[in-house]
Amino acid sequence: MQPLSGLTRKILPMLAPDTILQNRYRIIRQLGSGGMGTVYEARALRLNTTVALKETHFTDERLRKQFEREAQLLASLRHTALPRVIDHFDEGSGLFLVMDFIAGEDLWEMLERRGRAFEQDEVLDWADQLLDALDYLHRQEPPVVHRDIKPHNLKFSERNRIVLLDFGLAKGFAGQLSRVTTSASVFGFTPNYAPLEQIQGTGTDPRSDLYSLGATLYHLLTNNAPPDVITRIAATTEGNPDPLRDAHELNPEVSPEVSAVLKRAMEVARNRRFERAAEMREALREAGKQLAPSVNKAKAETLPPTVVHPAPTEVLSASAPRPTIASPHAARSEEPSVTIAAAEKFPAPAADAAPPFLPMPLAPTPQPARKSKALWWIGALLVALLIGVALVVALYKFAGRSGSKRVASGLKVTELATSIIARHPVVSPDGKYVVYETATASKGPWSLWISETATLKKSQLLPPLEPKYDFVSSYNQVTFSPDSKYIYYYSFTPEGGRGREIGIYRIPVTGGQAQTVTLFDTAGATVGDSQFSLSPDGSRIAFYRDADIAHGELVVVNANGTEEHVLLRKPSFSRGTTIRTIAWVPGSEQISFIENSSSGGTSTTELRVVDQDGTNEHKLFSPQSAELSGYVWSPNGRSLLLIYGLFPAELKIAKADDWSESPLTSQNLYFTGSSKLPPRAAWVPDGSGLLIQGEIGATEIFLVRYPGGEVRRITTGDLRYYQGVSMTADSSTLVAIEGESNSTTQNLILISSFK
Template sequence: MTLEIGSVLYNRYHIEEIIAKGGMGAIYRATDESLGVSVAIKENLYPSDDSSRQFRREATILASLRHPNLPRVTDHFVIPDQGQYLVMDFIDGEDLRTRLDREGPLPEDEVIRIGVAICDALSHLHNRPTPIVHRDIKPGNIKISTSGQVYLVDFGLAKFSQTGVSTTSGAQALTPGYAPPEQYGQGTEPRSDIYSFGASLYAMLTNKLPEDGLARAMGNATLTPVSTYNPKVSQKLSQIIEKAMAVQPEDRYQTADDFKQALMELLPPEKDFADKTSLSPAALTMRSSIGQPPDQTMTSQTPLASSQGQMPTSAVAPMYYPSQPQGEQPQYPQSPFLQNIPASPARPARKSFPVLAVILVGIVVVGICGIIGVFALNGALFQKPEATTAQSPVSNPIIEQPPTETAPATPTIPEAASTAAPTSTSAPTETFTPAVTPVGGGSGRIAFASDRSGKPQIWVMNSDGSGAVQLTDLPDGACQPDWSPDGRKLVFISPCKERKDIYKGSGLFIANADGTGVSPLITVPGGDYEPDWSPDGNRIAFTSLRDNISHIYVYNLQDNQVSLLSSPTSNDRRPEWSPDGTKIAFETTRLGNSQVWVMSDTGKGAREFANLDNGASYMPAWSPTGEFITFVQGTDQPWLASRQYNNPAAPEIKLLDLRALWNPQYSWDNFWFAFEYVQDSNLDIYRMTINGGSLTRLTTETGADFNPAWQPITK
């Protein structure tokens, strides 16, 4: 029975619309009420043994794939006496069969680009330890999102294949014209996909079904040249397609990489593939424009059944582009997030002005500055400036309220308890004097989590506490934000129903700086939290419970791969990248109490940094200069301490006599700290200089404000 619009499937998925419907089931668009994101749900209502096996196979294959041009399954379940269900990402777009019916043959350069993307996907499938053969490649199973991303979908017929061994089971399920001769009886292997995709390119260029492979093998038909239907197609591309569609497998391209390289050679060397990737005037473009959010949607125009009654899969991966081929070939963007995150923001081009105009402007500026200088020199400029001190202890600071706050009178920080840990009286061997600007940190913003509107959500405010704006509104809450190095995106976790020490069942999400474009990262059960974005923007370190113990992993945004950095038996968490991205400070219990250690960005060479005799150390924060690591020390009433990184003899320095504070975060200009502090039974975010001065309460709302993260200052 078809699911009703508005019903909730599996106590989680709110059905929004029926995308397509057939005799065996339907495809729905739904909202994942746990995560607040759109998903597509594929349904199998009448699971016979064969169809159930095929459905499970599709789920198994898709769940194991991690490639930009291949689909992704996020859930699979069976409801007794009802049906089987696959939950997938939702993509807004259409398949190429629909587009061919609407527009006719596609332009040659567009077909080449689609060819490169799908060949890259096939290479990933065929080069797995156990190769996967798709076995049903055709225009109806190639989809393009509205943003132009290409996806190979519908893995209902796919098979795991032993290298060099053909697979025969299920061979009766094929599409004439696209199926190679061997699929009719001899079995399929990776080169069978080469044939089918060559036939698909043939159809894209001609809008004609090529002659059937079996008929050609038996001598009953001959392949009509592409140029007969479309004289505009180049002879070289026609020859490439004809080779891919050779009757004998040994006469075809032997690998998808060979096929891809042949297509790439047709692109002029001067054409920038990363910047000139328009697929059509209808906005179906393989774009690489800076600032576009990742595509996260699935087609609503997907035909349910092929000519053989197979339902197309509509799952998609996040927006990616093909990987770069060998040789001197055009460069491609590698990640849905990194395409928007340059390592160093480009400076605007300088405008040229006539020399005379520049001179005149200079004279005017000099005159104005002279007038201002007369008044300025009357006082301030002749006063002796205060010396900038190294990080040092500060006692009894006064809390300043943010300028826009209307909170009660300014309170005074209470005296430190007499049982406080002793403050070091010896100075570091090398005194560090931070270089600051006159308005240090003033131009940045602070992202944070707050439950002032109910469940915790991500907010952002100015560095003085003014202008607070809510960015997320996820049903299960969100917290632990961290910025991309260019300040254009945020990573955070959800669910986050309250401030906790660990977050079981949570996952990582990425959004634009204004809260739009929320996109989940690939995860596994357990719980991923405490994300920290690498300085180069390529990776995110995080804590995970996927091994039933807290371990540190790194998520590579370029290839969607996850690497374990922790040793199998260690309990590690709270990773913090060094400014140069080569090391990670973290919290561990390898020697008993929680202590701060440092390891390489690959997990090698882990060593102690702050293994203290006078209390635990945790929540490390690396200074932007790389010279200091600041951390929280103590358990009952913790305080803020700091220590030089490259000076083993340097003692820890208590920065101020303020107790019960957590999560210190440096501003990106190395001028401020932001941190959590409890006063009047309320958890709020505070700011102070790195030397412990100018302590200011930034949030005064009822409820908890926590997890501060400074936005990088970009030029």
């Protein structure tokens, strides 16, 4: 057994069992590992107790001092739902937290073994304890945010109280737990439980924890992990329903009131969530007083419903088929997840009506003829109303297919493909080709297709792409070269490296083999953000990659993959810096990017530029809000469209003379977009305005004149939605997806005659 004193290294190897640290702690076994930390079960030799040792890897002296301050903060916390931080120390290059060891299964393991959802009452009891702990954390000065709440991080103490774990796997500082002011890192999130702001790296706050807790409770109550937020945004932006189903739809033992609380906690826009843990705690307490309909049915002091077929006393058999709640674990379980007896599922009928789901009514109670006749007339009117609505819908559809009421007067619609599942259409600068993703199911896998606009001939460019991660299954950021000869895109490679390995590729429009331009790791980049930028002349590509655990690099490579040059070397996301949204500045030899950084308890967001040779890096300006989610340069490089937030987004214009910001338009226009999808705002190539995929009732396409801000409706909506802002170089033709809210398929169309 050799102590590690004096050992120096960037990343510590796994500590072997029986290794002794500080002459006080003996390693028993490794419990888990993250990108920058490892957790061990160890024995405290002096006290003869079991502890958890959490090792963090830092070599930067500033961060080592920050670690000590953060460790002291964690050690000062006292709550029954939080493990205690007992000690901290450094040995060699390793920094260690010593914490309470909580034995046993976590809730995720319990859910897997159980194979069905937990009971509502017990989950609400756990939620009450956790929200009390979050209220305690968020009331600290400054507030403390955990940022990784999930079933895997929940265990029970010896007194059967819930405990929130994983405070020590670092996201840039000492703990998974982080101060609000230094919480811009996106490392280490778990997609199904992470809010949008964490995935985008725009900074978390207490409401982020409430999202994660809501997602965790949802999983425990339904036995279904919630869809990740990127998948949700992609679905709604493409006109499909939010795939996050209400909890009580998946499990009828959950009351609609509890389901509504979870839905609010999991709102994509954080300003629609609960503001405080105490507010959500009170809402759950009130909701918990309401029993689920199925529970009320079981508890009602009535006889089980009987079927009069033929005798009124025949009871539904307990051996009859029973509805089950779908579970992702069902395939691994020998029994159905949750079975509900028919007597619990179906309530006793009302006195004046038969249950609509039984083949024949129960023994009827005689009713006055007048009431029966009134009910008959009401039913007849409802049927007539439904028939009328169906006719209106049919007429609208017919009108839409005939070409009327689809676009503004004077514009022409050409259908390239109909009744397909499609997304992300891009038209070539010369207008000869349209590239788009298509699939046989709404969730993919997606293949890349190309259509010739003159002949309407369609062919597959690339085969279906199987997902590498839960929320990535795309040919992302599809871009034509300026001469319309090549198509560029990025995708996650089948074999990722230390982080998420991305490949940038190109393929000729005529088809053939895709060529790899470059491969790079992006563990610290914002997932789904703009990962590369093609220069205006199409000769070079700029992108940002992880160089090592401590640094990232801004790189330029020739479009054919040769002659790679590193322009800038920056501290990585683990050191509090995030670089995103790379773009060439039109009419110049500069490259711009958004830089988010945290230092000394403060966070800053800047739009910066650097010359193509790596010199003259400087700040252009600091945006008015850290919620800057994207920007688009005007064709002449003299103005910027700034996109703040997503739901809804605020659009502003910044001019190069002084970079002052002003609203794009005074009209009530809501911008919809997603970090997973291509930009949903684009300048008209001649600079006369911007194409906006926005919302006034339905998702449509608008032209906002610049300057001036006048809004022109390109599409007319009605029962359809439209998506797409890709336009030909001569500003004459736009490609779009046209869909209907009640249909899973879309049409691929060209809208032309803009000039």
